Amino acid sequence: MQLSRDDLKRAYRGMFTIRVFEERVNKEFALGNIPGFAHVYLGQEASGVGVCFDLTDEDYIGSTHRGHGHCIAKGCDVRGMMLEIMGKEGGLCGGKGGSMHIADMSKGMLGANAIVGGSPPIAVGAALTQKLRKTGKVAVAFSGDGASNQGTTFEALNMAVVLGAPAIFAFENNGYGEHTAASYAVGAPSIAERAKSFGMPAEVVDGSDFFAVREAMGRALERGRAGEGPYALEIVCSRFLGHFVGDPQAYRLPEELAKARANDPIPRFRARVTEAQLLDDADLDAIERDIHAEVEAAVQLAVAAPRPNINTLETDVYLRY
Amino acid sequence: MQLSRDDLKRAYRGMFTIRVFEERVNKEFALGNIPGFAHVYLGQEASGVGVCFDLTDEDYIGSTHRGHGHCIAKGCDVRGMMLEIMGKEGGLCGGKGGSMHIADMSKGMLGANAIVGGSPPIAVGAALTQKLRKTGKVAVAFSGDGASNQGTTFEALNMAVVLGAPAIFAFENNGYGEHTAASYAVGAPSIAERAKSFGMPAEVVDGSDFFAVREAMGRALERGRAGEGPYALEIVCSRFLGHFVGDPQAYRLPEELAKARANDPIPRFRARVTEAQLLDDADLDAIERDIHAEVEAAVQLAVAAPRPNINTLETDVYLRY
Amino acid sequence: MSKKTYSQAINEALRQEMRRDPNVIIIGEDVAGGHGASGETGGVGGVFGLTKSLYTEFGPERVLDTPISESAIIGAASGAAVTGLRPVAEIMFVDFVGVCFDQIYNQAAKFRYMFGGKAKTPMVIRTAIGAGLRAGAQHSQTLHPLFTMVPGLKVVMPANPYDAKGLLISAIRDDDPVIFMESKLLYGMEGEVPDEAYRVPFGEANIAREGKDLTFVAFGAMVQRALAVAQTLAGEGISVEVIDPRTTSPLDEEAILDSVAKTGRLVVIDESPPRCSLAGDISSLVAEKGFRSLKAPIGKVTCPHTPVPFAPNLEDEFMPNPRRIEEAARAVLAYR
Amino acid sequence: MSKKTYSQAINEALRQEMRRDPNVIIIGEDVAGGHGASGETGGVGGVFGLTKSLYTEFGPERVLDTPISESAIIGAASGAAVTGLRPVAEIMFVDFVGVCFDQIYNQAAKFRYMFGGKAKTPMVIRTAIGAGLRAGAQHSQTLHPLFTMVPGLKVVMPANPYDAKGLLISAIRDDDPVIFMESKLLYGMEGEVPDEAYRVPFGEANIAREGKDLTFVAFGAMVQRALAVAQTLAGEGISVEVIDPRTTSPLDEEAILDSVAKTGRLVVIDESPPRCSLAGDISSLVAEKGFRSLKAPIGKVTCPHTPVPFAPNLEDEFMPNPRRIEEAARAVLAYR
Numbered sequence A, B: 001m002q003l004s005r006d007d008l009k010r011a012y013r014g015m016f017t018i019r020v021f022e023e024r025v026n027k028e029f030a031l032g033n034i035p036g037f038a039h040v041y042l043g044q045e046a047s048g049v050g051v052c053f054d055l056t057d058e059d060y061i062g063s064t065h066r067g068h069g070h071c072i073a074k075g076c077d078v079r080g081m082m083l084e085i086m087g088k089e090g091g092l093c094g095g096k097g098g099s100m101h102i103a104d105m106s107k108g109m110l111g112a113n114a115i116v117g118g119s120p121p122i123a124v125g126a127a128l129t130q131k132l133r134k135t136g137k138v139a140v141a142f143s144g145d146g147a148s149n150q151g152t153t154f155e156a157l158n159m160a161v162v163l164g165a166p167a168i169f170a171f172e173n174n175g176y177g178e179h180t181a182a183s184y185a186v187g188a189p190s191i192a193e194r195a196k197s198f199g200m201p202a203e204v205v206d207g208s209d210f211f212a213v214r215e216a217m218g219r220a221l222e223r224g225r226a227g228e229g230p231y232a233l234e235i236v237c238s239r240f241l242g243h244f245v246g247d248p249q250a251y252r253l254p255e256e257l258a259k260a261r262a263n264d265p266i267p268r269f270r271a272r273v274t275e276a277q278l279l280d281d282a283d284l285d286a287i288e289r290d291i292h293a294e295v296e297a298a299v300q301l302a303v304a305a306p307r308p309n310i311n312t313l314e315t316d317v318y319l320r321y
Numbered sequence C, D: 001m002s003k004k005t006y007s008q009a010i011n012e013a014l015r016q017e018m019r020r021d022p023n024v025i026i027i028g029e030d031v032a033g034g035h036g037a038s039g040e041t042g043g044v045g046g047v048f049g050l051t052k053s054l055y056t057e058f059g060p061e062r063v064l065d066t067p068i069s070e071s072a073i074i075g076a077a078s079g080a081a082v083t084g085l086r087p088v089a090e091i092m093f094v095d096f097v098g099v100c101f102d103q104i105y106n107q108a109a110k111f112r113y114m115f116g117g118k119a120k121t122p123m124v125i126r127t128a129i130g131a132g133l134r135a136g137a138q139h140s141q142t143l144h145p146l147f148t149m150v151p152g153l154k155v156v157m158p159a160n161p162y163d164a165k166g167l168l169i170s171a172i173r174d175d176d177p178v179i180f181m182e183s184k185l186l187y188g189m190e191g192e193v194p195d196e197a198y199r200v201p202f203g204e205a206n207i208a209r210e211g212k213d214l215t216f217v218a219f220g221a222m223v224q225r226a227l228a229v230a231q232t233l234a235g236e237g238i239s240v241e242v243i244d245p246r247t248t249s250p251l252d253e254e255a256i257l258d259s260v261a262k263t264g265r266l267v268v269i270d271e272s273p274p275r276c277s278l279a280g281d282i283s284s285l286v287a288e289k290g291f292r293s294l295k296a297p298i299g300k301v302t303c304p305h306t307p308v309p310f311a312p313n314l315e316d317e318f319m320p321n322p323r324r325i326e327e328a329a330r331a332v333l334a335y336r
């Protein structure tokens, strides 16, 4: 499907929002405004946005500990996200979830998930609902290369095949699970081939190229929407920073990091659309200004917001003892 | 490696012991002499014996709920087994384990396992010991086609590759996990191919042919003993009876069962060795007589044996409250 | 109203709820049975036959056979539940929860709270519990403390056919994840069960027998044993009240405290091992909130701190049996 | 003897035992770190740095980085243990046990009993526990009741650097599987720790403070909180005894019962949710075996029956905090 100018703007907006949001998370974390841990999605923007680009609010995604980018790509409100990440009233989960548990059912976002391999089985279930109700919708499970070794993930692959569920397994291979390289921890020559051996189509995609991701996802979606079953994508991308905010990354040489930065999906997108004269720099600059303002406003709001009311400690669970 | 006459006799003895033992388990179960459940290995004799034939007591195996055949093939004492299965004093586990938990560390038998997918991770650990100590020994994980879908099994495959552990995964594909066919529950076109995609050599073997199993296992062993890592075998075989003793099997047509019986590994072995004049009928008949007597003696012993002393209820665990 | 077994009551509850609500589906291993085989499909209905004939009536879209992949079963159920279905998943024996516990306690149970109340996870996990079938250490556990301790789960232990049907219907209509624990020893138990659908509410104890000298609290299969001992003691003029809380979470604290307020003496009977057990839980409730009523130490009858042994004589001694219950009762009664 | 942190004490115990016994190996995620990467290998030493520099000293054969596959990690450890090694496995956060619980409670913990005493499984599972780091619902749990209830497991909760080292050495030399629970909040705590190897035995409580009016029982990170409240109350002339059992299983019942025999009043402080908790467990012990000494209801201070909330103010209120401990103490003291 050909992309209109508006589509392209939407894609850029998505990727750039993630970029600015995550850079800001990084900064606010250093300032002490973000409690706990944060895992940022910098460098992987084209993956989340490419996968979610043609999804509707009635399609579902299940995410990971590195979920901010997926949330934004799926349409979650950045103010609600920033409030949540800072543990404030009005956050998308009322401040009870935090960075690793942002969810928004109204957007088909089934939750970030702090358990590696937690989402794939759940996504199979969401896909099953679509199959039984014949909605033509799908469910996507985002997982990392690390998560691709978790037993729950393998089970989900097989289950989706057996039940013919329209689940799409998006394996974001950023080369690392925490501080260990995929080249060590994934014994298989290829995550995509391993998925394929479970009985579903699978392909490897350049995860720094929005267009490539979206096109591959289009093939997965076509199969899913037609009720033909699951699909797997191995999306090869780069994690610009450490595993969590603050990881010094002595295990990665500067050259490797530089190489990753040189393949930054955002300038790549800009170059491609401007060179092809689909959008011009002014269009993109306007978007960037917008987003800077939007994220700035979200941060201001969140920093100033109060903590959740203490009485909410024991709500949203069925009983107290 | 060429098999001597003694080797061939040992092979026949192994398979025929399993056959007679399991037929007797079936009968004693019906007579009420065996408490609980029993899953017999009838029809799969060539698999267990073929896999274990060239193993020593210092090589390890991890087994399944259908473990009697593996125990016998690995050299466990049939009297100790029968006592255990009947829940009697002197059983291999003192009557505390039962059919699904027979173990004998002195024979390298790490235990039957009533949790589907329980053994593969444990076998990886036993293999790791061999690797670290450079013993040249291996550990085998027996699993069914059903167990091949359990997350723990997949994790074990990958872990063995990553750690270079001399683990051999013997997938006994008897076509069924309980009452569900492998053709339904295994979404992959092939268990062997799926294992291969994890990064290890794998092959499909005719599990009703002792010679084929032993030869394939020879290739796996060569790799393991040389410290080159794991190997997988998909051993295609048949379950002559139901999932457990008493399963009426309405889900299998008589023709299917007849076909399985027609491919019985024991007559096949007999035909092959007698036709090639490696052994004659008299040799084999003598073995059969021996075994009938041996199993009969085991049953007599076990039926007459007392229950475990009640004081053993709270021994073999570190404390009481 | 007619006589039905505990198994039949459960099967009937499933059928009636599936007829009433098209969102109710069943998912598990061999819940239909025979898929991909040469013979009959759908004739098994679960290893214990609890889902028998549901496949025939509701077909493959609503009665789903799965691979042996419990994490994927539970995940599929919870993912289906948060997106609008009401799955009833089966974990054949409760012993198997170890391979899928994360999907229960970290995922399904936490969605509602962790997502700030915005997710609803209406699912039931049916599972068979308990010793006594000589099934060995990995097929005979109870493990209800494991679930009771988890915030976000409701835990049901029906002790008779009437409760089994009514509690299962409540479970299916509940918007939170519910663990429905079926005592294997009770599958054949008969009782009067209404033919129509009805609910037995959660958190309301059944006073299985009234009494004034001593309170027994027991769950599931242990209720019958408690009643039997109460009957024996009645022969000596000792009047025992037997409380069956029906659900371990929510727990009807009031019924327990009221009974102890009357009797002053308590023995809790439970088939889990002693540490961090349900027996200890209820004892500690009374030691905190019912202390003034207590006339004697609180007795507990549990399994010993061992795995379940296989040999029949060991297993019979392992379980709380009438002899051990009676001994505990006499010790508490003798205290002055 | 020198000042060391809780982390350093653990690291030192690991190093000394690895030097002493070549069978001791370490296995887990990122316990070395950097494998397959372009830069330094072995510089991470676990996310909390507990295994730092062990890879450099002992190499890849004894410090094994693994994929994110906890079932295979635990299975590999138990399989290695029954065949002669003494593995120390790391489950980064205790919250992750749900994906590998079967390998712990149905396998490693049961081998010895289920196989009639013929298997020995000397392995340690080190894991980080507790709330307070704003890590959210799936990275902040304690879950020690989950292990304490399992026959065949020993469960250790060191409350200070001295105990951390001595208990870990005992754990490594023990022939049964041991769960070693490290309180994240204590990693930075300093204390005097002998430089040489020594053992702190299992099942022997530490009387962290002597007193005569009230007994506190607390574990791990809660011991400091109990001591702080004891100190506050001392200012009012109230003398509180603080018992730290050190291991939840085996449990030093005698130390607890002796203390309550002296004080007649008990408050148990524990950071798990209330149901089937360690707090309930200890309360029920005293309600059964120490009833005659009791002058007041047994108080419990636990988390509420909710998942761990993320927002700092909610989490601070969620945990047993000095205010809640003091309130419980005063209520028990006021009882007449």
Ligand SMILES: Cc1ncc(C[n+]2csc(CCOP(=O)(O)OP(=O)(O)O)c2C)c(N)n1
Binding pocket: A064, A065, A066, A114, A115, A116, A117, A143, A144, A145, A146, A147, A148, A174, A176, A177, A178, A239, A243, D029, D068, D070, D092, D096, D099
């Ligand atoms: C079951 C489980 N094991 C371990 C962890 C700790 N952990 C959190 S993120 C992570 C690495 C995940 O790697 P990958 O799946 O590649 O995702 P990425 O961080 O690269 O996005 C690990 C090991 C966890 N959260 N859950």
Ligand SMILES: Cc1ncc(C[n+]2csc(CCOP(=O)(O)OP(=O)(O)O)c2C)c(N)n1
Binding pocket: B064, B065, B066, B114, B115, B116, B117, B143, B144, B145, B146, B147, B148, B174, B176, B177, B178, B239, B243, C029, C068, C070, C092, C096, C099
């Ligand atoms: C984790 C777990 N899930 C389910 C079961 C119940 N169960 C016992 S045997 C079995 C079928 C196993 O099939 P397969 O692995 O093919 O072995 P086979 O019986 O054919 O030898 C099942 C589902 C179990 N024991 N453990």
Ligand SMILES: [Mg+2]
Binding pocket: A144, A145, A146, A172, A173, A174, A175, A176, A177, A178
């Ligand atoms: Mg990664």
Ligand SMILES: [Mg+2]
Binding pocket: B144, B145, B146, B172, B173, B174, B175, B176, B177, B178
């Ligand atoms: Mg099979």
